[in-house]
Amino acid sequence: MKQSTVISFESIRVACRHCTLSALCLPMGLAAEDVERLDEIVKRTRPLHRGDMLFRDGDHFRSLYVVKTGSFKTFAPSGEGGEQVLSFHLPGELLGLDAIDQGEHACSASALETSAVCEIPFARLEELTALIPSLQHHMYRLLSKEIGHDTDLLVLLGKKNAEERLAAFLLDFSKRLHKRGLSATDFHLSMSRHEIGNYLGLAVETISRLFTRFQEDGLVRVERKHIELLNLQGLENLIASSHLGRRQPPQRQQQT
Amino acid sequence: MKQSTVISFESIRVACRHCTLSALCLPMGLAAEDVERLDEIVKRTRPLHRGDMLFRDGDHFRSLYVVKTGSFKTFAPSGEGGEQVLSFHLPGELLGLDAIDQGEHACSASALETSAVCEIPFARLEELTALIPSLQHHMYRLLSKEIGHDTDLLVLLGKKNAEERLAAFLLDFSKRLHKRGLSATDFHLSMSRHEIGNYLGLAVETISRLFTRFQEDGLVRVERKHIELLNLQGLENLIASSHLGRRQPPQRQQQT
């Protein structure tokens, strides 16, 4: 049930028919026959290896992608060769939504480990959503959800200190894995410390030090990329209990 | 042509019929008859004053809003009464997209000055987009564009220093005003230093000091909320020329 490491070729094939289902449909319940139609437009693609690019920023936009197995990161250039990691994507999660507007990808996506995706030609999907109102609603929700994720990260980068950022990152990861039937307290980080730091707006060294500190405090057990969350509540507390004494000017906001 | 301060009641009425047009349609060219149908579902609302809330986070989601006149900020709670300002909205810009997913608003929106909005009942809009493919495409683009904005802000908060953030903020504001036919170099900031700082993830004092410094450097002329950009190129340079010597580990990324 909870094995995530070894997956046979056969199970990948099977999963393929359902990856769009889990990402696009399961969370909100779409009629079986509509899922079938959606499944028909999905293309299979060959697996990617660590470092392989799924798309690059500036590439012509053609398709959305659903992670089938493995994981990805997306990142945007930030001047002078620098990059900002925007998100990490686990199986069942969608990639490429930001490209719809400009017709070309606004960020790049690369595999963090050996991974596979489903490709969903957007033009076909768009036709389909026009015919199936529930699928259209679905797409709106997916896009809106993406905005919500970005908002969360904005709050993280704008208002949280290093400790809070890493704690939030670990808990978020934990929740997403759990949602997919994997352990919420014992998992493998497919990205490097550098990538985590980049994502959280912190230096590699800071990440390393925090992992050490969290371990000393009995919150986690870290061994290379293997993470064990020993005290979920403790991590939650790190996030919530912050800025207790910070002056926050009362913003008088009368009801309209 | 360039007057933004005094607007007669009559011109607001007229603008109302076209606010959805400018926000939802103009940038991408929608058929006139479809604009007409869209216009029919738009509701008029009474004006809001500084501090008035358009919606609060947690409110039931019913409609999207287009700013007709004035300006708004949106902000999300960030633990212990703190807030993160997520965006400022000028006339023609859309509010509320992040609420589609959860069915309730994920952030709050308040007026920065006396303002008016168009209300677009989302259920009605959704029906309409199912009938008009170009409008549906349009909605996808709008949602996607919102993700793009968030991405920009993420890069700002994750990778830029204080100076770069404020320069980027001023230039972004300038561009958006210019797009609406207003001066790109001479404008009024409707938000306080505090709100700017919150948005950029900086302390009020830092904003104040930077304004002073920018003025000393001849980049801008600041007088209270009135801003004059004296050297656009200089501001651009502040953004681009950064981190020249920063070590950025080469991330080998082979083509797929």
Added chain:
DNA sequence: CGTTTCTTTGATCCTTTTCAAACGGTGTGG
């Protein structure tokens, strides 16, 4: 098995925050 990359740890530096205080504009009530 050597080379490279990733991670960890220590020491120092620096940007921005925090604390403190004064100034200026605005609005309200007398």
Added chain:
DNA sequence: CCACACCGTTTGAAAAGGATCAAAGAAACG
């Protein structure tokens, strides 16, 4: 219409949280 109180802004001085620099240890890789 003025006095007073309040909020937003500015400026200075001190403190702190991370970044940067430096270097060694540990894995991964070819």
